[in-house]
Amino acid sequence: MEETLSYLKKYHKDVEIISSKIDDIKEIPESWKKIFCANSKEAKIDETVQQWKGLFANELRNTIMYLEENLIDVNLIKYKGKYSILYSVLSYEKRVLYYEGGNYNTAHFPDKLKLQWDKLPEAIAKFYEKLHDGFFYYASGGMGMLQSNDIVVFDDEEWGILDDLAQPLNICLSTTFGIFGSGMGGYVAVDVSDCDNCKATLWFSNRQPRYNINFWDIVDEWTVIGLQG
Secondary structure (H helix, E strand, O other): OHHHHHHHOOOOOOOEEEOOOHHHOOOOOHHHHHHHOOOOHHHHHHHHHHHHHHHHOOOOHHHHHHHHHHEEEEEEEEEOOEEEEEEEEEOOOOOEEEEEEEOHHHOOOOHHHHOOHHHOOHHHHHHHHHHOOOEEEOOOOOOEEOOHHHOEEHHHOOOHHHHHOOOOOOOOHHHEEEEEEOOOOEEEEEEOOOOHHHEEEEEEOOOOOEEEEEHHHHHHHHHHHHHHO
16 A cells, blocks of 8 residues: 555645545445445455446446456545545556546636536536546546536647647537546547437547547447556
């Protein structure tokens, strides 16, 4: 545990691993308390995977399968006054990668997204309301579903690629939000004014966008790629 904490502190100096009185923490969801009140590490892992399955068995089936086979620990952590679940996952090369699942009870979304929240596809809203406030690589905050305060409001960004588009822009920047970040300038984004059946845009800062993709297909694929290392 000391080795893990030493690694975590490279990125957040005030990070703590919480291991006692978890049931008394008012800020965290009851579903999290169920995980951390389990009486063994194996039981905590199983309860965590079951919660993912109960909510996203179809949308994130490959991610869940990878977690089922390679999740070796879950811990409650706290930094900057906020709680998260730290996932310790084995990569293909058997290195431990740390992923963070934010606390949906303390999510803080951009104002422009809050105004459009009722137009967000139901399954995406469910992720942030019932599972995690983002799920991402701890060290970078990327390669995953972005934490609420990191969701990209397209209308607020300068996109040089707009001058180089081969085809007319097929999204409305004022209603488009980057929900998943690749960590390398790519986003899986949804235009809430026109996102029937979770259709999304694969958006790059330096490449042509791909429109009308299935949001969960690409998120599931990219999440597994990140977990594999």
